[in-house]
Amino acid sequence: MSFLGRSLAGQFVTRMDVALEARYSSAEGDRGCQDLHPVITVDGLVKHFRVHRREAGMRAGLRGLVHREYALVRAVDGISFRVAAGEVVGFLGPNGAGKTTTLKCLAGLLYPDAGALDVAGFRPFERDQDFLGTITFVMGQRNQLYWDLPAMETFHANREIYRIPRSDFEATLDVVVNLLEIGPYLDRPVRNLSLGERMRCELAAGLLHRPRVLFLDEPTLGLDVTAQAAVRRFISHYSHDYSATVLLTSHYMADITALAQRVLVIDHGVLRHDGDLAALVAQRAPIRQITVTLTGDVDDRALARFGNVVNRSKLSAVIEVPRDSISAVASQMLTALPVSDVSIADPPIEEVIDRLFTERDG
Numbered sequence: 001m002s003f004l005g006r007s008l009a010g011q012f013v014t015r016m017d018v019a020l021e022a023r024y025s026s027a028e029g030d031r032g033c034q035d036l037h038p039v040i041t042v043d044g045l046v047k048h049f050r051v052h053r054r055e056a057g058m059r060a061g062l063r064g065l066v067h068r069e070y071a072l073v074r075a076v077d078g079i080s081f082r083v084a085a086g087e088v089v090g091f092l093g094p095n096g097a098g099k100t101t102t103l104k105c106l107a108g109l110l111y112p113d114a115g116a117l118d119v120a121g122f123r124p125f126e127r128d129q130d131f132l133g134t135i136t137f138v139m140g141q142r143n144q145l146y147w148d149l150p151a152m153e154t155f156h157a158n159r160e161i162y163r164i165p166r167s168d169f170e171a172t173l174d175v176v177v178n179l180l181e182i183g184p185y186l187d188r189p190v191r192n193l194s195l196g197e198r199m200r201c202e203l204a205a206g207l208l209h210r211p212r213v214l215f216l217d218e219p220t221l222g223l224d225v226t227a228q229a230a231v232r233r234f235i236s237h238y239s240h241d242y243s244a245t246v247l248l249t250s251h252y253m254a255d256i257t258a259l260a261q262r263v264l265v266i267d268h269g270v271l272r273h274d275g276d277l278a279a280l281v282a283q284r285a286p287i288r289q290i291t292v293t294l295t296g297d298v299d300d301r302a303l304a305r306f307g308n309v310v311n312r313s314k315l316s317a318v319i320e321v322p323r324d325s326i327s328a329v330a331s332q333m334l335t336a337l338p339v340s341d342v343s344i345a346d347p348p349i350e351e352v353i354d355r356l357f358t359e360r361d362g
Contacts, residue, residue, distance in 0.1 A: 038118075039213060039245040040083035040106065045115035047076040047101050075101040077269035078115070088239050088246040090260035090277070094357055098269040099249045100139075103215045106247070107137040120213055133162060135213045136206040140221030143198075144205055145190045151201040152186045155208055162209040169208060175241075176204040179234045196227030203231060207238060214238075214246045220255055232258045253349040267357060277349075285352045287320045290330055293341040306333055320347075 053071050054064040076098040083089050093099050104110040105117060108124035108131065117124050122131035145154045159169045177183050180200040185193055193201065203219060216235070220228040236259060239246050250256060256263060256277070263280060265273035273280055290307070294315045303309050303317050306329050311318035321329045326344060333339060346352075 037085075038082040039085045039087075039120055040081075040247065041116070041118040042082070042102075042106070043080050043116040044078050045076050045080070045102065045105060045117065046078055046113045047098075047105055047110060048113055049073040049075055074269045076105070076112075076266075079266065079269070079271040080115075081264055081271065081274050083245055083247060085245055086239065086243040087262065088235075088248065088260045090256035090263040091247055091249040091266065092256065092263055092353060093249075093266040097266045099266060100217055102266070103137065103217055103247065103249065107135060107215050108132075109137070133209060134211055135215065136209070136211040137215040138203055138206045138217065138219055140199065140218035143190075143202065145198065145201055147191050148189055150187050151182070151190055151193075151205065154190075154201075154205050155186075158205055158208050164209055168210070172208050172210055173204075176207060176234070179237055180204055181230060196223045199223055200227065200230060200234075203234065210242060212242065212244055214244055214248075216246060216248045218250055219248070220250060220252055228252065228254065235259055253353070257349055265353070265356060272356065280356075281346050281349065281352050282323070284356050285347045286323050287347065288323050288326050289345055289347055290319045290321055290326070290333065291343045291345070292317055292319070292333060292337065292339050295338040295340045298337055302337070 049072075050070050051073050052064075053069050054060050079098075079102065091099050091102070101110065105112050106119055106124055108127045111125045119131065120134045122128050122134070124131065145151055146157075155173065158164075159166075164172075177186070180203065182197065182200050182204060185197045185201060190198060190201070199219065199221075207214075214235075219235070220231050223231065232255060235246065235248070238244055239259075246259070248255065248259060261277055262275065263273065263277050264271060265280070287308075289310070294317070297314060298317075300309065300312065303312070303319060307319040307321040309317055309319050330342060330344060334342065
């Protein structure tokens with residue numbers, strides 16, 4: 001390394017030492033101040049991409065050498081929202097809606113074309129060292145662990161990078177190892193771990209410096225049911241114990257319903273909903289579902305009198321009923337039908353979100 005390179009590296013480490021020492025010594029005071037203001041503020045965020053387009057074939061390829069055609073992709077098109085300290089917010093949308101682009105802008109990986117961003121008092125695109133020590137960004141489809149080494153090697157490397165005091169590192173490590181149940185995997189090369197084991201280690205590596213703001217992009221992608229549940233439990237515990245602010249994207253609605261009361265719904269770069277998850281269900285699903293278990297056979301026409309029969313077997317049925325008449329209809333069914341059991345629920349959240357996007361396409 002050149003003298004200039006060594007000098008710059010030394011300055012970087014010195015700045016990191018000072019920044020993180022101040023952050024650890026004043027963490028409680030900072031948390032009290034943040035309670036008064038939003039931790040994440042997004043005002044009119046715009047991020048467009050210019051993408052090269054060409055038809056298949058050699059002729060089109062040769063033509064593209066002298067005349068390239070481009071299309072403008074409006075990944076994020078003027079969205080605004082705020083997230084308070086300690087809040088867990090679900091970020092929903094179809095593939096290509098702009099979720100990951102938004103998170104990358106908030107994490108400082110992309111420079112916005114327009115709009116104002118503030119995360120914990122920092123402008124993300126400046127990549128300030130204090131800012132980098134305040135956040136973490138975990139992506140379900142990206143690796144930060146050293147592939148040929150045990151996960152513990154990455155943990156120790158991160159301790160040096162973030163200059164985490166050894167006592168803090170060991171205390172946090174004990175917590176994440178126990179909550180994520182990764183103790184048996186820490187001495188194995190990462191390449192020998194299953195997807196679920198590796199993803200839990202990825203999450204642990206991203207949280208050893210105790211970030212106050214978590215950007216989680218599909219952290220349960222591809223995991224089995226057991227691993228998904230373990231990751232959800234850990235996120236819930238971490239958010240509660242450290243008053244962490246979490247912005248979470250996922251295509252598994254179980255993640256959203258288990259962790260977030262508030263959701264942001266984005267589609268084609270435009271924010272279509274910002275509010276309570278229950279309010280979204282009530283707004284987009286003006287019906288509820290009554291599931292009845294019968295003691296005897298009942299004619300289909302008799303069931304259809306009470307609402308839209310969406311599922312039927314010999315001794316059970318699922319009937320959709322307008323939300324405002326659910327109590328009256330349930331009472332009538334108990335009187336008129338041989339019912340042994342009845343339950344009332346909202347439609348699956350997947351159906352609600354699908355209905356939201358279907359209405360847009362229509």
